[in-house]
Amino acid sequence: MRLAGKVAIITGAASGIGRATALRFAQEGARVVVADINAAGGEQTVEQVKHEGGEAAFIATDVGVETDLEQMVAFAVNMYGGLDILHNNAYWTDAKPLLDTTVDNWQRTLDVTLRPVFLASKLAVPHLRARGGVILNTASVHSIIGIRNFIAYQAAKGGVLSLTRALALELAPEIRVVAILPGPIDTPALGIDDKSAIGNLITATPLRRLGKPEEVAALAAFLASDEAAYITGTGIVIDGGFTTQ
Numbered sequence: 001m002r003l004a005g006k007v008a009i010i011t012g013a014a015s016g017i018g019r020a021t022a023l024r025f026a027q028e029g030a031r032v033v034v035a036d037i038n039a040a041g042g043e044q045t046v047e048q049v050k051h052e053g054g055e056a057a058f059i060a061t062d063v064g065v066e067t068d069l070e071q072m073v074a075f076a077v078n079m080y081g082g083l084d085i086l087h088n089n090a091y092w093t094d095a096k097p098l099l100d101t102t103v104d105n106w107q108r109t110l111d112v113t114l115r116p117v118f119l120a121s122k123l124a125v126p127h128l129r130a131r132g133g134v135i136l137n138t139a140s141v142h143s144i145i146g147i148r149n150f151i152a153y154q155a156a157k158g159g160v161l162s163l164t165r166a167l168a169l170e171l172a173p174e175i176r177v178v179a180i181l182p183g184p185i186d187t188p189a190l191g192i193d194d195k196s197a198i199g200n201l202i203t204a205t206p207l208r209r210l211g212k213p214e215e216v217a218a219l220a221a222f223l224a225s226d227e228a229a230y231i232t233g234t235g236i237v238i239d240g241g242f243t244t245q
């Protein structure tokens with residue numbers, strides 16, 4: 001088991017990539033704090049982990065609220081005695097083109113998608129440093145390539161990758177900081193109801209399918225483990241070849 005004895009916080013773990021990563025981390029021996037604004041989904045993730053014989057606990061967290069992030073980190077440390085892995089994964093967007101992007105939309109997107117990478121990391125670092133920890137940030141292929149009509153999201157995800165580099169420099173050599181850049185992954189975030197949009201995404205993807213959350217979780221487990229001990233300050237793309245053309 002790659003993460004035996006480790007304690008991990010995963011934000012946005014009530015669904016999609018975060019839930020799959022919580023399950024995978026627990027299978028790899030980690031005790032997992034599931035942090036999400038969605039209590040029902042978060043509790044479901046914990047139930048799934050426990051059903052498989054793993055250890056996890058849920059804390060209701062709006063990552064856009066500073067005191068919630070403080071409580072999240074304190075919860076992990078009090079519950080499991082320390083912290084080894086912080087996975088900043090939650091996001092929010094209401095995708096709009098430039099002329100329809102209000103200041104409120106811009107602010108909420110950055111407050112939920114970018115600011116927690118700064119703030120949760122700041123709160124977690126004293127605990128991570130004590131144990132030689134890892135920060136994983138879910139960025140996006142749209143940290144490195146453009147997308148129409150996602151003005152605030154694109155800015156936020158560019159920031160996540162940039163901040164990953166800055167944090168890695170500052171926190172080395174004790175703490176590694178790595179971004180994961182998913183392409184089209186089959187989660188609720190894709191808006192799976194829109195069949196033609198999904199079809200277009202699949203056509204634009206050389207491997208001709210959407211990625212699975214479990215495939216992103218497998219990458220996260222590797223990056224969080226000692227097998228990735230020489231990887232920091234970079235982003236790893238997992239996109240079925242989407243960004244090659």
Ligand SMILES: NC(=O)c1ccc[n+]([C@@H]2O[C@H](COP(=O)([O-])OP(=O)(O)OC[C@H]3O[C@@H](n4cnc5c(N)ncnc54)[C@H](O)[C@@H]3O)[C@@H](O)[C@H]2O)c1
Pocket residue numbers: 011012013014015016017018035036037038041061062063064089090091092112138139140141181182183184185186187188189190
């Ligand atoms: N699915 C994709 O194709 C794709 C592609 C690139 C990047 N990503 C990134 O992957 C990450 C996970 O997304 P996903 O695809 O699993 O989506 P998802 O919708 O399945 O999960 C997102 C989770 O974030 C939670 N969340 C939303 N607002 C929150 C808040 N204020 N506080 C705490 N939690 C909050 C939601 O409740 C949900 O559980 C995101 O950072 C997303 O940008 C996804």
